[in-house]
Amino acid sequence: MADKSDKKSIMQTNVAQLLKSPIGSIRTLKVDSALSYDDNQFPVKGEITLMRTHRSILAQGTSTTEIKMICSRCLKPFNNKIHFNVQEEYFPTIDIITGEKMSLPEEDGSFTIDEQHVLDLTEAIRQYIVMALPMKPLCKTNCAGLCSTCGKDLNGGKCDCREKRIDPRWAELLKLKKRSKDNDKS
Numbered sequence: 001m002a003d004k005s006d007k008k009s010i011m012q013t014n015v016a017q018l019l020k021s022p023i024g025s026i027r028t029l030k031v032d033s034a035l036s037y038d039d040n041q042f043p044v045k046g047e048i049t050l051m052r053t054h055r056s057i058l059a060q061g062t063s064t065t066e067i068k069m070i071c072s073r074c075l076k077p078f079n080n081k082i083h084f085n086v087q088e089e090y091f092p093t094i095d096i097i098t099g100e101k102m103s104l105p106e107e108d109g110s111f112t113i114d115e116q117h118v119l120d121l122t123e124a125i126r127q128y129i130v131m132a133l134p135m136k137p138l139c140k141t142n143c144a145g146l147c148s149t150c151g152k153d154l155n156g157g158k159c160d161c162r163e164k165r166i167d168p169r170w171a172e173l174l175k176l177k178k179r180s181k182d183n184d185k186s
Contacts, residue, residue, distance in 0.1 A: 044063055056089045056092070060086060
């Protein structure tokens with residue numbers, strides 16, 4: 001059985017040989033690791049293809065994770081399976097042949113390959129997970145939520161509250177409507 005440190009290393013890989021390879025060379029990584037975020041561990045599984053380009057290594061692939069979330073309607077915890085695509089370019093900081101420092105692109109947020117030629121997917125995958133998180137997580141698409149009056153979970157059935165609660169700001173109009181109906185009857 002692998003310990004957590006073994007699992008974490010799967011998101012980091014030495015790409016020295018790939019950097020020496022011709023443009024278009026490919027290497028495929030199986031990702032089966034745990035990622036830490038907000039004091040939680042998330043299992044990440046997927047496949048990432050690393051391709052040598054003229055100036056970098058392009059990482060592309062698909063992955064999934066399962067995150068424990070709270071439903072925004074009924075407030076119950078549930079496991080949410082999230083699928084996401086990864087596509088990032090990693091730039092070497094050291095020339096693999098000469099050992100000299102390389103200039104990095106001026107683009108903000110560029111990912112780099114460190115001085116030991118290790119490409120670390122951890123931060124890119126974390127960012128893709130955060131972007132894939134739903135703004136209003138739901139335990140199921142037709143979640144009925146909680147009653148706004150008594151707080152009962154409406155997924156288990158209706159509550160005993162009045163069906164239609166009248167907004168007090170409209171009460172005077174309701175009285176006018178009722179008087180109008182009474183006048184029509186007479």
